[in-house]
Amino acid sequence: MSEVRAKGLAAKQASYALVNVTTAEKNQALKLIADELKASQQEILSANEKDLQFGKENGISPAILDRIMLNEDRIQAMAQAIELLINLKDPIGETIEEIEKENGLHIYKKRVPVGVIGMIYEARPNVTIDAATLALKTGNAVVLRGSSSAKHSNTAIVKVIHTALKKSRLPHESVQLLEDTSRETAKELFRLNEYLDVLIPRGGKQLIETVMRESTVPVIETGAGNCHVFIDESAEWEMAKDVALNAKIQRPSVCNTIETLLIHEKWFEKYGKELVQEFQDKNVEIYGDEMIRKKCHNILVATEEDWATEYLGLTISMKIVSTVQEAIQHINHYGTQHSESIITRNDQHAAQFLNSVDAAAVYHNASTRFTDGFEFGYGAEIGISTQKLHARGPMGLEALTSSKFFIYGSGQIRN
Amino acid sequence: MSEVRAKGLAAKQASYALVNVTTAEKNQALKLIADELKASQQEILSANEKDLQFGKENGISPAILDRIMLNEDRIQAMAQAIELLINLKDPIGETIEEIEKENGLHIYKKRVPVGVIGMIYEARPNVTIDAATLALKTGNAVVLRGSSSAKHSNTAIVKVIHTALKKSRLPHESVQLLEDTSRETAKELFRLNEYLDVLIPRGGKQLIETVMRESTVPVIETGAGNCHVFIDESAEWEMAKDVALNAKIQRPSVCNTIETLLIHEKWFEKYGKELVQEFQDKNVEIYGDEMIRKKCHNILVATEEDWATEYLGLTISMKIVSTVQEAIQHINHYGTQHSESIITRNDQHAAQFLNSVDAAAVYHNASTRFTDGFEFGYGAEIGISTQKLHARGPMGLEALTSSKFFIYGSGQIRN
Structure with a gap:
């Protein structure tokens, strides 16, 4: 034997x-x-x-x-x-x-x-x-x-x-x-x-x-975590900035850290430059779509591959979207069903996002970094399951x- | 595509x-x-x-x-x-x-x-x-x-x-x-x-x-159900006979029907012949071990393969055991983790059997035929899972x- x-x-x-x-x-x-x-x-x-x-x-x-x-x-x-x-x-x-x-x-x-x-x-x-x-x-x-x-x-x-x-x-x-x-x-x-x-x-x-x-x-x-924060049109500047930064840089090597930031176009018009600057000040390398690259400096070209990449380091991809629906579709297409967050003052948008995004943990106005057995109060953690059964x-x-x-x-x- | x-x-x-x-x-x-x-x-x-x-x-x-x-x-x-x-x-x-x-x-x-x-x-x-x-x-x-x-x-x-x-x-x-x-x-x-x-x-x-x-x-x-009834030393004759017959013949083609009957040697000495006759009267073909063949007529030789066979028809195998432990070991070795029953008046034996037998449903003094979504009151049944996750x-x-x-x-x- x-x-x-x-x-x-x-x-x-x-x-x-x-x-x-x-x-x-x-x-x-x-x-x-x-x-x-x-x-x-x-x-x-x-x-x-x-x-x-x-x-x-x-x-x-x-x-x-x-x-x-x-x-x-x-x-x-x-x-x-x-x-x-x-x-x-x-x-x-x-x-x-x-x-x-x-x-x-x-x-x-x-x-x-x-x-x-x-x-x-x-x-x-x-x-x-x-x-x-x-x-x-x-x-x-x-x-x-x-x-x-x-x-x-x-x-x-x-x-x-x-x-x-x-x-x-x-x-x-x-x-x-x-x-x-x-x-x-x-x-x-x-x-x-x-x-x-x-x-x-x-x-x-x-x-x-x-x-x-x-x-x-x-x-x-x-394990695998290609997580996102979506900053909706009505998101408060301070909250959106704090959550997005925390979800990326507080511990970049772990699975509940975000890899892509999705930003509503109207919010981006108002706060985009400032937000990009915050990330760059923290030495985060940014891959962005065309609109972000037009408005900001030192943004690398995001390719199809970037949306599917778990960088697990001080790198992020950013994409502008026009609607909550577009954010949901992007996440359901590229995400790994781990942790996803929406920052918004619009409760209807929040409900739509939380219901429609297919992930183990969905957040309204909080960092994805909380997906953790100890944070949830279980006292032990075998791991974070990304399957459904x-x-x-x-x-x-x-x-x-x-x-x-x-x-x-x-x-x-x-x- | x-x-x-x-x-x-x-x-x-x-x-x-x-x-x-x-x-x-x-x-x-x-x-x-x-x-x-x-x-x-x-x-x-x-x-x-x-x-x-x-x-x-x-x-x-x-x-x-x-x-x-x-x-x-x-x-x-x-x-x-x-x-x-x-x-x-x-x-x-x-x-x-x-x-x-x-x-x-x-x-x-x-x-x-x-x-x-x-x-x-x-x-x-x-x-x-x-x-x-x-x-x-x-x-x-x-x-x-x-x-x-x-x-x-x-x-x-x-x-x-x-x-x-x-x-x-x-x-x-x-x-x-x-x-x-x-x-x-x-x-x-x-x-x-x-x-x-x-x-x-x-x-x-x-x-x-x-x-x-x-x-x-x-x-x-x-689906797969190689189920057993174990008749312990202290089992009441009527109850043991009724449950064993019901578990075999009430609907022989389904998964919660038993395929092997395990009988305590002391109970068999008292009631074995009569029980075998009851099965034979109902046209059930019996494969048995040496002791059963010695005591009763028209018993086919049970081989190693019989203990693992789901007959799904009017056929049963019977085996004599000396202890509850032996019954448990037989079931854990040959069973398919579906439904298993002990007939006994000894609560300690019942507890030992129910804890130690590895199956989805374990019974004390009842027929295995009850393992069913409708019988459990679920109102619908997707199937009977024999896995553990x-x-x-x-x-x-x-x-x-x-x-x-x-x-x-x-x-x-x-x-």
Whole structure:
């Protein structure tokens, strides 16, 4: 049996035990992991050193090396995140629906674990601890497939998890790490429907697209964010400027940052030059359509490609539109159904935009940067789903649960 | 542009209009469809006659011809189902979650249509009307791909739908039927992620497996049901016998019917012979393990394959087990996560079984035949999901919805 199948099977078997553990037992296991993590700091750091050394020797970029890098602060932060997770409400067991039938059947729809979660991710070793602990909190087993560049770190972290789980009431087989990080194991994982209930990719656009294209295991799609702010004719100058700048520059590298600013032509006539200047003062590179280039200096030519590009940096494209409808159509055509905002004093335009724009989160008069599990108060975030089934938008613990009908009778048969 | 892409695009564009229609407008459209269906009975029946003629000439089996066949009663039943659907509560617009943030942001998670639903199905032309009307009730556009054996019937039914929709406030492009029913169009549909939000197969095991294996569009898996009743040591004779018989013979061809009966050895010692006789009196063919064959007459040899077979007829396999745990393990190994029942007077055993068996619906002292959207009181049924994401078990209208965060601010930016 291949490593992938053997570990998939072990995780599946562990998942059958996990449906019978209590919240207290799960939290105790999480506490043991947090403690063990702090106690094993040196082992983790020296494993991480090997990954960094290997990365440097093999020309891995400084940006990626920074993602791989662990230090005392980062390990402390992992342990703290677990302690916050312990305090979150356990969604498992919750009754979602209750139906009493005339024939005396009592039907309860309850929240249960999904079963086995496959997680495929890139550089960051903190995803290892994050994925494992979120899965355990929700009673799921997990098969982890990290990248070869963080192999030593991931192995050291999973060793810590296993040591802790062996002291707990949870089977240590609940957390499985694939040692072979070749493309072949990834492909095997994509087709492991027998043992995996869901596959969650965490990483760049290319990883997510590969998983979406090749996986027959159900996938939760996360991540890509080609977001927009639309400044309508009636938008207040201060609010429009503040929101547009915040949505672009507060943290340019993340998915809920905007990539294109759509501006109503009448608003642009009044405030366009000033707004462009604000962006340029903040060193934002601007690609614009013809009208913007006519009115302002130092604007690059926006091509068809720009409207579809997630710059993830201090670059923005700008486009003039004549109506709310035109803004909606542009977003529905080029957007990635993530986060979209309209700045307007016209409530009817706002309603039209919010209803008609097809995205996980739609805003009236606020920055798109709020699309975030912690900002929404979920206390944890599995990722931000840009698909429409199962979960959409910021995913808290509930996204890692399924449901099950428990039906109690006294011998009822169907006529 | 291919037919599949062109119709996918048209459905996508219609779906953007459908988010803005009211419940009253949707119900009016449904009423028009029901009326038009009754008025066009003759056209539909003569189209159906062509399919039946073609089927007979091409050696299609009587069982399948019966599924293709329409008559006045069946058309009346379709129209009546639409009238019931009109009276169901519209789930769209419902607020699922409401969050008020300290910074003044108001976040509403609301139920919205999924967008475009792809439906791929076999013989029965009533699925055409069923899928289209359930989709419209929930504000979704639909791309239908029926089988060539019901081509004329499906075309006539969609013509009726289009005539009705043209008199309504809903775009008639909301319902698209693929004329080309070749394997190539199915394959194109499996990869139409750009326009389809979900693909639902309705039909036999082979169809569902093909869709699961080949589709990159998210799929809702429905249908396969290798279900079990487990008669525990303490089960009452009458109840156990009645439930086991009902679960097998009340309607043998459907998915919530059982295929294997698991019996505790001690119960079998007392009542086994009598139970087997009851099944044999009802002309049920029995495959059994060694112990059953030793005690009873006319029992065929159950092989490994039998435990995994969905007979869908008057055939059952029977196996003796020594513990609840053994029953649970058998079901988790061979079952299809559909419906599973334990008959016992021991509440602890019942709890263990219900928690540990991995299935959409688990029963204590009742027949598995109740797993059904209408029995659960949903008033409509899209199918019975045997997957764990998005929807599990009988799916009502909610299964055709997604959610969206509507966020209202007054210029909030993130720090």
